[in-house]
Amino acid sequence: MLRFASLASGSGGNCLVAQADLTRVLIDCGLNLRDTERRLARLGLEPAEIDAILVTHEHGDNAGCVFDFAAAHSTLVILTHGTLRALKAEGKLHEGIRTQLVRGEERFSIGGMEVLPFTVPHDAAEPVQFVVSDGAARLGVLTDIGIGTRHVERVLSGLDALVLECNYDREMLWQGGYPRFLKERIAGPFGHLDNRDAARLLAALDCSKLKHVIGAHLSQQNNKPDLARESLAATLNCSPAWIGLATQDDGFDWRDA
Numbered sequence: 001m002l003r004f005a006s007l008a009s010g011s012g013g014n015c016l017v018a019q020a021d022l023t024r025v026l027i028d029c030g031l032n033l034r035d036t037e038r039r040l041a042r043l044g045l046e047p048a049e050i051d052a053i054l055v056t057h058e059h060g061d062n063a064g065c066v067f068d069f070a071a072a073h074s075t076l077v078i079l080t081h082g083t084l085r086a087l088k089a090e091g092k093l094h095e096g097i098r099t100q101l102v103r104g105e106e107r108f109s110i111g112g113m114e115v116l117p118f119t120v121p122h123d124a125a126e127p128v129q130f131v132v133s134d135g136a137a138r139l140g141v142l143t144d145i146g147i148g149t150r151h152v153e154r155v156l157s158g159l160d161a162l163v164l165e166c167n168y169d170r171e172m173l174w175q176g177g178y179p180r181f182l183k184e185r186i187a188g189p190f191g192h193l194d195n196r197d198a199a200r201l202l203a204a205l206d207c208s209k210l211k212h213v214i215g216a217h218l219s220q221q222n223n224k225p226d227l228a229r230e231s232l233a234a235t236l237n238c239s240p241a242w243i244g245l246a247t248q249d250d251g252f253d254w255r256d257a
Contacts, residue, residue: 002134004161006251007031007039009143009216013248014062016141016163017043017050020134023111026053027130027141028062029069036065043254047073052100052110054117054132055079056144057124058086067094078102078110080117082126104128118155120145123190131155137257139163143217146190148201157206161257163246164202166215166228167192173222192217195231203235210236212255214244 007015013030017040024045029036037047053075055063063083070077071094078100079087087093102108104119104126114135117128122144131140137160145152145165156162173183173194185191193201202213213236215228225247229240236242246252 002132002137002139002160002257003254004139004163004257005043005254006163006214006216006246007036007043008248008251009246010218010220010248011061013064014143014217015039015065015251016246017045018113018132018139020114020132021112023113024050025110025113025115025132026050026069027132028056028143029053029065030059030061030063031065033065033068033072036069039251047075050075052076052078054115054130055083056129057122057127058083058090058092059124059144062144063087063092067092067097070094070097074098076100076110078115080104080126080128083124086125102128116155118152120152121147121149121190123185123188131159134257137161139257145193146188148193148197148204153201153204156201158209159205160209161212161214161255162202162205162210163214163216164198164232165193165217166195166198166223166231167217168194168219168222169224169227170194170196172224173219176222178221186222195223195228198228199231199235202232207236212244212257213242214246214252214255216246218245218247220248
């Protein structure tokens with residue numbers, strides 16, 4: 001059985017946990033160590049039960065606690081060469097950490113879990129996102145991407161569950177108080193998805209098996225939960241209440257894929 005939950009999602013820190021049978025992984029770890037441990041406990045997990053951390057890229061809200069957690073709990077860290085190099089350059093790597101290098105589009109297994117990293121356009125050294133599976137159900141996680149691509153559409157088609165970035169509302173971003181260079185970075189092809197672009201990407205997928213769609217990485221300054229929900233719901237022709245949200249404070253509770 002494949003199940004998943006979020007510890008947190010947003011610019012203050014991202015962390016999702018996925019479980020296939022007895023294998024448990026974190027996808028990113030951007031909270032501080034104590035907060036990560038506390039939120040795992042809220043989900044009924046001990047840190048020692050985490051088999052590995054899958055790292056999407058080196059930004060602090062995704063990788064800020066990866067090596068602290070790995071050092072404290074002897075956890076394997078799985079990441080691309082570019083992400084490892086970037087984190088080393090920032091002085092984040094602890095001595096003695098176990099690491100495993102992966103490439104986009106090369107499948108691998110961790111215990112009872114199959115993992116597919118896939119490349120995405122984002123302003124990082126070698127960013128990837130992940131699809132994980134127990135061999136039957138498939139969960140896709142896409143939380144940092146500037147623009148949808150045909151490759152991403154192919155990878156994410158036919159999923160059972162999807163966690164999808166809805167970072168900002170375009171009008172709120174451009175009318176807000178961020179400096180222009182930051183607005184351009186967020187809205188650019190290597191930044192983040194707004195609600196409408198997330199909906200367009202969703203519309204391009206084979207959604208016939210989807211049992212869960214969850215909006216993630218919502219900006220607290222430049223988006224509103226109702227706007228994200230309504231945008232995705234319009235694509236799926238469903239009630240906005242059916243669309244889940246991953247929040248900064250609470251993430252979301254366990255769901256079975």
